[in-house]
Amino acid sequence: MKKTSLLILVIATSFCFGFAFKSIMAQKSNGNTKSKRVTGIGGIFFKCKDPKKLREWYQTHLGLNTNQYGAVFEWYQGADSTKKGFSQWSPFKETTKYFEPSTKEFMINYRVENLEALVEELKKEGVNITDSLQTVDYGKFVHIMDIEGNKIELWEPNDIVYEKLGIQMGSKTTK
Amino acid sequence: MKKVTGIGGIFFKCKDPNKMKEWYKTHLGMDVGPYGASFEWYQDAEGKKKGLTQWNLNSETAKLYEPSTKDFMINYRVENMEALVEELKKEGVTIVDKIETYDYGKFVHILDAEGNKIQLWEPVD
Numbered sequence: 001m002k003k004t005s006l007l008i009l010v011i012a013t014s015f016c017f018g019f020a021f022k023s024i025m026a027q028k029s030n031g032n033t034k035s036k037r038v039t040g041i042g043g044i045f046f047k048c049k050d051p052k053k054l055r056e057w058y059q060t061h062l063g064l065n066t067n068q069y070g071a072v073f074e075w076y077q078g079a080d081s082t083k084k085g086f087s088q089w090s091p092f093k094e095t096t097k098y099f100e101p102s103t104k105e106f107m108i109n110y111r112v113e114n115l116e117a118l119v120e121e122l123k124k125e126g127v128n129i130t131d132s133l134q135t136v137d138y139g140k141f142v143h144i145m146d147i148e149g150n151k152i153e154l155w156e157p158n159d160i161v162y163e164k165l166g167i168q169m170g171s172k173t174t175k
Numbered sequence: 176m177k178k179v180t181g182i183g184g185i186f187f188k189c190k191d192p193n194k195m196k197e198w199y200k201t202h203l204g205m206d207v208g209p210y211g212a213s214f215e216w217y218q219d220a221e222g223k224k225k226g227l228t229q230w231n232l233n234s235e236t237a238k239l240y241e242p243s244t245k246d247f248m249i250n251y252r253v254e255n256m257e258a259l260v261e262e263l264k265k266e267g268v269t270i271v272d273k274i275e276t277y278d279y280g281k282f283v284h285i286l287d288a289e290g291n292k293i294q295l296w297e298p299v300d
Contacts, residue, residue, distance in 0.1 A: 036204060037202075037203050037204030037205070038203045038204055038205050039214075040214045040216065040228070041182060041185060041214055041228050041230065044182065044185055044249060046245075046247060046249075046291070048289050048291075049289055050289075053288060054287065054288055054289060057287055057288040058179075058287070060266075061178075061263060061266055061268055062178050062179045062251060062253075062293075063176075063177065063178030063179050064178075064179055073181050073182055075181060075216045075217065075218065075226055076216060076217035076218070076219060076220055076222065077216060077217070078214070078215040078216045078217065078225075081217040081219070081220055081221065081222030082220055082222075084220075085216060087181075087182055087228075089182070104187075104246055104247075105245055105246055105247060106187060106245075106246065106247040108185060108187075110203060112203075122202060125201075125202055127202050146195065146198060146199070147194065147195065147198050148189050148190055148191070148195060150187070150189075152203075174179060174180070174181070175180060175181065175218075
């Protein structure tokens, strides 16, 4: 009799534990779906007639430290000021295909956290994803469309590698 | 003299700003209010000086971007606006208006070499 009660107690206890554990897990995964999406501006790209001339203009008159790709703005992250963050600024040729299928004159890059999970969420939400996730050493990228035909670049950055690449190129950031 | 120190904002035109704001709020998790969204960061590693980059949408009929005909406008953060405007005048840069002072900073608008209107902002963060 004692053995049976003990067995029942053990089963009941493990059931309760299991239930509690499951609730905690459910809460966690729930929290994940509500995790941060966009955390900042990762870049601004716009079309122009003569990118080289325009970069020079911004260097001369506005003091941007430009290289062949544009300029990089350096700042510290709002969530953790010991970590640097970067925003890329680049004029593109009018003939660029980079913004397609958007016909707009600009494209914005948004910094995101956990791009893989975000893309899954966006798919479920019916958002138009224009390509597959690309991983390069300075982060992960994917492109999506907003509801008015603006192409959006999503970037889960690796800021440490991104900074190193800039230093290797001999480029200065703007800050 | 330091000139531009950061991106102060990015603004673009759209057909339906309210619908678009809802979309960016829902799908991209941006904290969008009546004036768009504010991205907060720090100017220093110690986290003492905050910086702000504003994101906002305007209707297609907005006159804010004129005389530019582009569908976007960038705001650049600058230091010492008064001295910078004097420099830019000397350099022959088109200054569209006069410096306006608000409690959150000083503003002026200029045109770049291709007619893009630029908003310069000396912020009070």
